Amino acid sequence: MNDSVYLNGEFIPLAEARIPVMDRGFLFGDSVYEVIPAYGGRLFRLPQHLHRLEQSLHAIHMQNPMSRQNWETILGALAAQHPGTDQSIYLQVTRGVAGARDHAIPAGLEPTIFAMSSPLPAPDPGIPARGIAAITLDDIRWRLCNIKATTLLPNVLLRQEAGERGALEAILIRDGLAVEGAASNLFIVDDGQLITPPKGEHLLPGITRDLVLELAAEAEIPYCEANITAERLDEADEIWLTSSTREIMPVTHLDDRPINNGRPGPLWRRMNELFQAYKEELRTKG
Numbered sequence: 098m099n100d101s102v103y104l105n106g107e108f109i110p111l112a113e114a115r116i117p118v119m120d121r122g123f124l125f126g127d128s129v130y131e132v133i134p135a136y137g138g139r140l141f142r143l144p145q146h147l148h149r150l151e152q153s154l155h156a157i158h159m160q161n162p163m164s165r166q167n168w169e170t171i172l173g174a175l176a177a178q179h180p181g182t183d184q185s186i187y188l189q190v191t192r193g194v195a196g197a198r199d200h201a202i203p204a205g206l207e208p209t210i211f212a213m214s215s216p217l218p219a220p221d222p223g224i225p226a227r228g229i230a231a232i233t234l235d236d237i238r239w240r241l242c243n244i245k246a247t248t249l250l251p252n253v254l255l256r257q258e259a260g261e262r263g264a265l266e267a268i269l270i271r272d273g274l275a276v277e278g279a280a281s282n283l284f285i286v287d288d289g290q291l292i293t294p295p296k297g298e299h300l301l302p303g304i305t306r307d308l309v310l311e312l313a314a315e316a317e318i319p320y321c322e323a324n325i326t327a328e329r330l331d332e333a334d335e336i337w338l339t340s341s342t343r344e345i346m347p348v349t350h351l352d353d354r355p356i357n358n359g360r361p362g363p364l365w366r367r368m369n370e371l372f373q374a375y376k377e378e379l380r381t382k383g
């Protein structure tokens with residue numbers, strides 16, 4: 098069981114996991130996925146991740162191939178393989194293996210279900226002092242970005258361009274609005290208020306995003322869900338990017354310009370403390 102992956106009903110070593118080339122996930126990217134952190138062997142916000150999986154499957158006209166309880170058992174078993182180290186659990190459901198390559202969806206396919214656990218590196222300890230650099234790029238993705246689909250070529254190219262320009266993430270601009278990062282959600286701080294774009298087709302409903310809003314509500318930090326124009330992004334007091342694997346990243350340089358004098362801002366420090374406390378509580382108490 099140690100260091101095995103889950104594939105279609107079996108736990109097997111990663112090197113033995115195989116899928117047929119006629120799998121529609123391979124041929125068309127016809128599949129959806131989730132990435133779930135596990136701290137101390139405990140899955141972070143599992144019900145929320147399984148709910149989003151359900152929504153992604155529904156959006157691509159697929160039934161959930163497993164009950165919530167079966168998901169919990171499988172993902173829990175993967176997380177339990179290394180309770181001493183933080184892990185990230187990846188799961189993917191493809192539409193399955195077809196007889197021929199055809200865009201039209203054949204009836205009666207058996208979905209391919211794959212899940213694995215990998216070490217989750219701790220966030221860069223330099224981030225609280227330096228933050229990260231980001232650039233703005235035109236959002237070249239399709240319109241249904243609320244679906245967590247594995248068709249990630251635009252995200253891959255955008256992230257690559259950010260890397261080549263010395264930045265860790267790209268903030269995507271569509272129709273004059275800053276929507277999210279290539280693999281993260283966007284927050285700004287403007288005059289003491291935390292702002293994040295509202296959910297909709299143009300961004301992924303991030304699990305970390307929702308937690309940040311919950312923590313803000315509990316701590317009575319003023320926040321709202323509102324569109325962020327590219328101009329407002331430029332003038333923000335603080336900019337944050339959130340994701341399950343990278344937590345809350347303070348952007349201190351945007352397009353080579355310093356934000357908040359090039360240092361993580363005070364509201365980021367406060368929110369990061371709340372977030373770390375939430376994580377530690379899960380790790381120690383479940």
Ligand SMILES: Cc1ncc(COP(=O)(O)O)c(C=O)c1O
Binds near residue numbers: 282
């Ligand atoms: C495009 C995009 N937006 C937002 C996120 C953040 O979502 P979560 O907090 O659920 O990881 C991700 C995560 O990978 C992403 O790929």
